[in-house]
Amino acid sequence: MNGRLRWWLLGVVPMLFVIATSIIPTIAVVQRGLGSQTTSGGAGSATFASVLSNPRIQRILWESLAQATVATGLAMAVGIAAAWTRVRISQRFGGWAWSLAALPFVLPSVVTATGVRAVVGETSGWVLIVFVHAGINVVIVARGTAARLGSIDPAFEDAARLAGRGRLNAAWSTSIRMSAGAVASSSLVAFVFCLTSFGIVLLLGDPTTSTVEIEIWIQATRLTRLDVAAVLSLLQLAVVVVVMAMVSVIQRRHPAAVTSVQPRRGDRSQRLFAGVVSTLLVAIGLVPVGGIAVRSLVVGDSWGLDHYRSLVAQVPGTTGASTPLASLLTSAGFAVVASIVALVVGVLGSAMVSRGGRAGRLLDVALFIPLAVSSATIGFGFLIAYGGRVIDLRSSWFVVPIIEAAIAAPLVVRLMVPVIRGVPTTVVEAAAICGLGPSARFRRVWAPLTAAALGSAAAIAFAVAFGEFGATAFVARTANPTLPQMIARLLSRPGEANVGAAMALATAAAAVVGVSLVVVERAGRASALRL
Amino acid sequence: MKPFRFLPVVVLLISASCGNDNNAAPASTSPAVTTPETEVVLVTYSGYVLPEGPAKAFTAATGITIKVVALDDAGAALSRAIVSAGSPEGDVMFGVDSSLLTKATESGAFDPFEADGARGLAQTVRLDPTGQMTPIDEANVCINYDAAWFADKQITPPSTFDDLVDPTLKGLTVLLNPATSSPGLTFVAAVNTAKGADTSTYFDALRANDVSVVSSWSDGWDTRYTVNGGDRPIVLSYASSPPAEVVYSSTGATEPMSRVALGTCVRQVEFAAVLRGAAHPTAARRLIEEMLSPEWQAELPLSNFVFPVVSDVPLPEVFTRFAAVPDDPIVLDPAVVGRERDAWIDTWRNTFG
Numbered sequence: 001m002n003g004r005l006r007w008w009l010l011g012v013v014p015m016l017f018v019i020a021t022s023i024i025p026t027i028a029v030v031q032r033g034l035g036s037q038t039t040s041g042g043a044g045s046a047t048f049a050s051v052l053s054n055p056r057i058q059r060i061l062w063e064s065l066a067q068a069t070v071a072t073g074l075a076m077a078v079g080i081a082a083a084w085t086r087v088r089i090s091q092r093f094g095g096w097a098w099s100l101a102a103l104p105f106v107l108p109s110v111v112t113a114t115g116v117r118a119v120v121g122e123t124s125g126w127v128l129i130v131f132v133h134a135g136i137n138v139v140i141v142a143r144g145t146a147a148r149l150g151s152i153d154p155a156f157e158d159a160a161r162l163a164g165r166g167r168l169n170a171a172w173s174t175s176i177r178m179s180a181g182a183v184a185s186s187s188l189v190a191f192v193f194c195l196t197s198f199g200i201v202l203l204l205g206d207p208t209t210s211t212v213e214i215e216i217w218i219q220a221t222r223l224t225r226l227d228v229a230a231v232l233s234l235l236q237l238a239v240v241v242v243v244m245a246m247v248s249v250i251q252r253r254h255p256a257a258v259t260s261v262q263p264r265r266g267d268r269s270q271r272l273f274a275g276v277v278s279t280l281l282v283a284i285g286l287v288p289v290g291g292i293a294v295r296s297l298v299v300g301d302s303w304g305l306d307h308y309r310s311l312v313a314q315v316p317g318t319t320g321a322s323t324p325l326a327s328l329l330t331s332a333g334f335a336v337v338a339s340i341v342a343l344v345v346g347v348l349g350s351a352m353v354s355r356g357g358r359a360g361r362l363l364d365v366a367l368f369i370p371l372a373v374s375s376a377t378i379g380f381g382f383l384i385a386y387g388g389r390v391i392d393l394r395s396s397w398f399v400v401p402i403i404e405a406a407i408a409a410p411l412v413v414r415l416m417v418p419v420i421r422g423v424p425t426t427v428v429e430a431a432a433i434c435g436l437g438p439s440a441r442f443r444r445v446w447a448p449l450t451a452a453a454l455g456s457a458a459a460i461a462f463a464v465a466f467g468e469f470g471a472t473a474f475v476a477r478t479a480n481p482t483l484p485q486m487i488a489r490l491l492s493r494p495g496e497a498n499v500g501a502a503m504a505l506a507t508a509a510a511a512v513v514g515v516s517l518v519v520v521e522r523a524g525r526a527s528a529l530r531l
Numbered sequence: 532m533k534p535f536r537f538l539p540v541v542v543l544l545i546s547a548s549c550g551n552d553n554n555a556a557p558a559s560t561s562p563a564v565t566t567p568e569t570e571v572v573l574v575t576y577s578g579y580v581l582p583e584g585p586a587k588a589f590t591a592a593t594g595i596t597i598k599v600v601a602l603d604d605a606g607a608a609l610s611r612a613i614v615s616a617g618s619p620e621g622d623v624m625f626g627v628d629s630s631l632l633t634k635a636t637e638s639g640a641f642d643p644f645e646a647d648g649a650r651g652l653a654q655t656v657r658l659d660p661t662g663q664m665t666p667i668d669e670a671n672v673c674i675n676y677d678a679a680w681f682a683d684k685q686i687t688p689p690s691t692f693d694d695l696v697d698p699t700l701k702g703l704t705v706l707l708n709p710a711t712s713s714p715g716l717t718f719v720a721a722v723n724t725a726k727g728a729d730t731s732t733y734f735d736a737l738r739a740n741d742v743s744v745v746s747s748w749s750d751g752w753d754t755r756y757t758v759n760g761g762d763r764p765i766v767l768s769y770a771s772s773p774p775a776e777v778v779y780s781s782t783g784a785t786e787p788m789s790r791v792a793l794g795t796c797v798r799q800v801e802f803a804a805v806l807r808g809a810a811h812p813t814a815a816r817r818l819i820e821e822m823l824s825p826e827w828q829a830e831l832p833l834s835n836f837v838f839p840v841v842s843d844v845p846l847p848e849v850f851t852r853f854a855a856v857p858d859d860p861i862v863l864d865p866a867v868v869g870r871e872r873d874a875w876i877d878t879w880r881n882t883f884g
Contacts, residue, residue, distance in 0.1 A: 208884035
């Protein structure tokens with residue numbers, strides 16, 4: 001009983017965290033929208049039926065699902081190929097390509113969107129959005145697949161080749177099919193990210209490309225139709241919770257292993273394939289970053305560092321000390337606090353989830369709720385729920401890191417759970433037999449085996465918190481804008497100076513995030529348990 | 532042990548619902564102010580520029596510092612004010628315009644206030660019978676076009692709404708989404724006011740004429756407009772955009788490249804109001820009075836490119852030379868706009884997505 005109670009307590013903190021950051025704001029929006037109050041504007045209260053029977057809403061629902069599905073399909077194609085290449089073929093710079101492919105995901109969505117804009121110019125629309133979503137989520141499918149693929153003996157493929165199958169068929173029918181669980185769960189996670197994406201659709205779309213997230217945002221924050229926003233929010237929440245429940249079930253049945261096989265040089269056409277895939281990964285990583293870097297150095301008709309100098313100049317029309325550089329430091333500070341909170345919540349949560357059991361599975365799904373609830377609902381809900389006379393947290397600086405931590409914690413859990421589960425219990429038991437107590441076992445067994453993953457999780461948490469745009473846009477105080485807000489603000493002002501400053505700031509942000517990610521990533525490679 | 536497990540959850544839920552008491556009786560009588568207020572928080576939209584000189588003079592004279600909190604566009608700022616009615620994030624809200632007027636006044640988020648300076652204003656700007664909104668400036672939302680482009684291509688530029696659906700102007704126009712842009716909403720309200728039941732047909736014709744719709748004014752003006760390097764020579768903007776071009780020109784131009792289609796102009800008045808439950812109500816009222824002072828009003832043209840509402844305020848030369856002044860702009864009836872706004876936006880969105 002004592003041991004079980006301890007495990008339950010582990011889950012309390014993450015659960016309270018999810019309730020406070022996502023469920024209470026959602027309840028606030030639902031209560032305001034669908035409760036007895038009618039919304040201002042005199043149009044009356046909508047119901048589920050009236051909202052869902054609107055043809056435009058139906059089109060938006062269909063288009064949201066369709067774009068997410070197509071983008072996930074593309075991400076799967078590239079991601080599976082990248083995972084196989086990474087695990088099977090040794091390439092000299094394969095590690096760099098692998099790390100670079102993660103950039104679009106970890107960079108702030110505003111930065112990625114701005115970089116894509118810098119490269120493609122003014123086109124907008126579904127095709128662009130789908131490709132960008134795919135590029136961002138390749139890393140999710142790739143790493144999720146590689147975690148499983150890396151423990152499958154290549155002898156299966158060799159046997160299939162000997163039996164007469166072609167290279168593609170051999171790989172597909174053996175290794176990849178055996179990793180089906182990892183492919184499925186990581187693809188479903190990628191699907192959720194594509195579906196709930198806000199920044200990319202907002203910045204690279206136009207009024208004809210509306211997803212549920214964007215529609216909720218418009219209905220809540222522009223039209224003050226909290227009833228319609230509440231209905232759509234609940235719908236999206238339901239869909240994502242169902243998908244995440246599927247992921248949880250799949251991951252439970254297909255735990256990742258921690259052993260890995262050595263990649264080989266491969267024959268000529270395999271090396272060619274690997275080269276193509278790696279080039280694609282490098283392109284995915286460098287296109288947004290290259291776009292903003294190049295554009296930030298263009299001053300008038302020639303090159304120059306003027307835009308970087310303007311990073312420390314005050315943005316006209318704002319009061320207070322809001323220079324672009326200040327927003328970068330503000331975001332970094334918030335992100336550090338948010339990472340700490342996310343790591344605490346995430347580690348506690350992943351410890352409980354990896355323990356198994358019904359409570360663990362419930363927590364696994366519950367922790368994903370902050371990502372399932374629309375950004376606008378969280379942001380606006382925060383204002384409503386915590387902005388009253390009894391509790392007024394709106395002007396507290398802590399609100400931004402808390403929301404960022406809520407978004408980052410599920411990713412920490414996703415990263416840590418497979419690693420924790422993968423620690424062989426035989427090793428832990430052997431340590432116990434050797435006489436090590438619980439804290440010594442933690443220090444000598446658990447910590448070293450999970451440290452690399454924890455470092456990686458910390459870097460990801462920092463990056464995600466740093467770049468959060470959407471929910472924090474509603475709660476951040478404009479006296480201290482976050483970096484994504486500052487970039488969006490600069491881009492909305494006229495003149496090349498402002499666009500240039502936005503590009504320079506975006507490049508600086510990419511440098512901060514990119515460096516932290518690559519450093520942690522390369523350092524973690526030392527451990528044999530990392531891929 | 533079991534009931535205690537849920538205690539933290541219950542406490543949180545109770546305190547959250549306690550926090551949501553925006554229906555509480557309005558604190559219309561503030562307690563006697565014994566300490567003078569030294570700060571006033573001005574909530575507005577992100578394109579707003581505070582006139583520096585008058586603001587500094589105000590602080591020097593009263594000891595009150597003005598803090599600007601800028602939130603997206605006017606519609607978003609108003610939504611936030613409505614949602615936090617009774618416990619606002621600032622003291623004064625600036626930016627409610629004619630198309631949002633009744634949404635603001637019916638929301639209960641503002642306190643009535645009649646400024647001394649507002650008594651002498653023309654009836655055309657005193658649009659709020661409830662006394663909550665004080666007019667500060669006015670502007671005209673109009674279609675702008677690139678005169679040089681049209682002269683070059685030998686095409687007749689537009690001057691009325693109907694010209695925009697003319698086949699000779701196919702694929703040349705950029706309009707703004709009324710759901711995300713305040714001038715966009717004003718334009719849609721103007722079309723509905725002018726065309727009534729024919730509006731839906733007009734929108735279909737606009738769509739057939741390959742009109743492009745963007746989310747915000749700057750997406751249109753800075754990005755898509757040919758004057759600023761874009762691909763379309765007709766854009767929705769303001770009658771005061773030509774002088775703004777000259778002022779902001781990076782090439783030292785002395786003449787604007789844009790002209791205004793006077794038949795498409797609709798008058799827009801911008802208001803300031805005291806937020807109900809403001810922390811600094813006295814300072815809020817003083818700021819609004821100050822905004823109607825001749826010094827502040829004289830700064831409005833060059834800071835925000837709008838016209839002052841107080842008469843006999845001198846205008847800068849670039850304004851008198853280049854700002855278009857329509858003789859007969861469309862005038863919105865705030866009560867009608869209030870009733871029909873949601874339906875008008877829906878009609879637009881059903882046509883344009």
